[in-house]
Structure formats: structure tokens, C-alpha cells
Amino acid sequence: MTTPLLEMRNIRAGYGIIDVLHGVDLVLEPGSVLALLGPNGAGKSTTLAVASGQIQPSGGQLLIAGREVNGAKPDALARAGVCLVPEGRGVFPNLTVAENIRMMTFSGTSYGEVADKAYELFPRLGERRRQLAGTLSGGEQQMLAMARAMATDPALLMLDELSMGLAPIIVEELYSQVAKLAEGGLSILIVEQFAQTVLGVADRAAIMLHGRITRTGPPSEIAEELTAAYLGIDSGGH
Ligand SMILES: Nc1ncnc2c1ncn2[C@@H]1O[C@H](COP(=O)(O)OP(=O)(O)O)[C@@H](O)[C@H]1O
Ligand SMILES: [Mg+2]
Numbered sequence: 001m002t003t004p005l006l007e008m009r010n011i012r013a014g015y016g017i018i019d020v021l022h023g024v025d026l027v028l029e030p031g032s033v034l035a036l037l038g039p040n041g042a043g044k045s046t047t048l049a050v051a052s053g054q055i056q057p058s059g060g061q062l063l064i065a066g067r068e069v070n071g072a073k074p075d076a077l078a079r080a081g082v083c084l085v086p087e088g089r090g091v092f093p094n095l096t097v098a099e100n101i102r103m104m105t106f107s108g109t110s111y112g113e114v115a116d117k118a119y120e121l122f123p124r125l126g127e128r129r130r131q132l133a134g135t136l137s138g139g140e141q142q143m144l145a146m147a148r149a150m151a152t153d154p155a156l157l158m159l160d161e162l163s164m165g166l167a168p169i170i171v172e173e174l175y176s177q178v179a180k181l182a183e184g185g186l187s188i189l190i191v192e193q194f195a196q197t198v199l200g201v202a203d204r205a206a207i208m209l210h211g212r213i214t215r216t217g218p219p220s221e222i223a224e225e226l227t228a229a230y231l232g233i234d235s236g237g238h
Contacts, residue, residue, distance in 0.1 A: 006051060009025060105151070138165055
């Protein structure tokens with residue numbers, strides 16, 4: 001057994017007095033892709049907020065590479081290689097593509113290095129390097145958000161609703177890049193509401209409902225369960 005890169009054991013968390021996560025167990029093996037699926041409000045983004053240190057769990061254990069990191073601040077987890085692309089894309093609309101990428105050079109790497117990597121990953125960004133990020137298409141903005149994340153050379157990349165509001169063909173393009181990153185050995189946790197494309201690149205998948213993981217398994221098995229989950233049917237049967 002390898003040590004999971006990310007592990008949550010019975011994690012509880014919420015906002016103030018409102019509990020959202022009621023004991024979440026999650027395991028992400030190194031070099032694998034885990035898809036976390038579930039309807040709006042299930043607690044998926046809250047799970048990522050805990051994993052990136054933005055929200056402190058009120059119970060349970062958060063482990064990165066086998067080390068308990070409860071209480072660690074976001075910058076400490078970022079230094080440990082945890083990188084989150086938040087819901088709604090993390091780009092600066094009034095800066096150009098190149099400027100958005102240049103901002104990610106604080107960690108000692110040169111702009112040239114970071115930019116080469118970004119444009120190799122997404123050639124379309126290279127063609128548009130002088131364009132304001134806010135004028136890019138939704139798909140291109142998501143590419144830029146991913147390129148910015150990859151500039152930090154993460155060990156764990158977390159993507160929150162990559163496909164939101166995008167045409168299916170663009171989503172496929174984005175996920176083919178995700179698959180390439182995974183082939184390169186990156187560990188990836190992907191949150192989505194709707195499943196089809198993400199299940200194609202995932203090694204494992206989990207369903208979250210009402211702040212709990214209700215099912216974990218191979219993507220093919222999870223695909224069958226999803227319809228029930230979305231229709232609000234108890235998959236245990238009636
Ligand atoms: N900043 C916040 N303050 C209070 N409640 C929140 C906040 N963010 C999310 N919630 C609540 O937490 C629950 C889970 O939200 P979230 O983790 O965003 O779900 P998902 O990402 O699965 O759609 C929802 O009921 C939501 O209203
Ligand atoms: Mg969310």
C-alpha cells in the first residue's frame with residue numbers, strides 16, 4: 001500500500017455554527033485522478049476549501065502525504081504542493097494572458113520557464129498572450145487558470161467545476177489536458193456536478209450528498225449510481 005497523497009478521515013467542517021461536512025472520508029493515491037461528484041450544495045467546494053487550508057476542520061484528520069496538517073494555513077499547504085483552481089476561474093480579467101502567467105513567477109522560476117510550460121500545455125494561450133484575460137472565451141480562461149496553477153509545480157491539483165458553463169467540446173479539450181497531466185504523474189482531485197467527461201479521465205470516483213461521501217468506486221460503477229443521486233433517489237433502494 002502506498003501512502004495517499006491526500007486523505008481525509010471523518011472530516012467535519014462548516015461555516016460558523018453551520019455544519020456542512022458531516023464526517024468526510026476521502027483517499028487520493030499519488031499519481032491518480034479522483035473525481036468528486038455531487039449536486040449543488042453537497043459540500044464539494046467546502047471539501048476543497050478544507051484540503052487547501054482555507055477552512056479549518058472542526059473534527060477529523062486532514063493528511064497530506066501521510067502527515068497530519070490540521071490547522072495548516074493555505075500558504076503552508078501551497079508550499080507543500082497543494083494547488084486549487086477555484087470555482088469560477090482564478091484569472092485577472094484586466095491583465096493580459098502573459099501578465100497573468102508572469103504573476104506566477106514569485107517562487108524563483110523565471111517568466112520564460114513558466115510561460116514556455118503554459119504555452120506548451122495550452123498552445124492557444126501562446127497565440128493570445130497579449131490579449132486581456134477578460135476577453136478570452138470561457139474555455140480559454142479555464143485553460144489560463146490551469147496554466148497558472150501548473151506554474152506552481154503542484155503535487156496535488158484540485159479543480160473545482162472546470163466544466164461550468166462551457167460547451168461540451170471545450171470541456172473535452174480541457175479534460176484531455178487533464179489526462180495528459182495525470183499521465184505525467186500529477187495527482188488530481190476534480191470536483192464536478194455532471195459526470196460524463198470527468199469519469200473518462202478518473203481512476204476513482206466518489207459521490208457526495210449532503211456533506212457525506214455516499215459511494216466510492218471505479219468510474220464505471222459510479223456512473224450508474226449518478227442518475228439516482230441526481231434524482232434524489234436513495235441508491236440503497238426502497
Ligand atoms: N461562505 C459560506 N457561508 C455559509 N454557508 C456556506 C458558505 N459557502 C457554502 N455554504 C453552504 O455550504 C453548503 C455546501 O456548499 P458547497 O461546499 O459550496 O457545495 P457544492 O460545492 O457541492 O455546491 C451549502 O449549503 C452552502 O449554502
Ligand atoms: Mg461548489
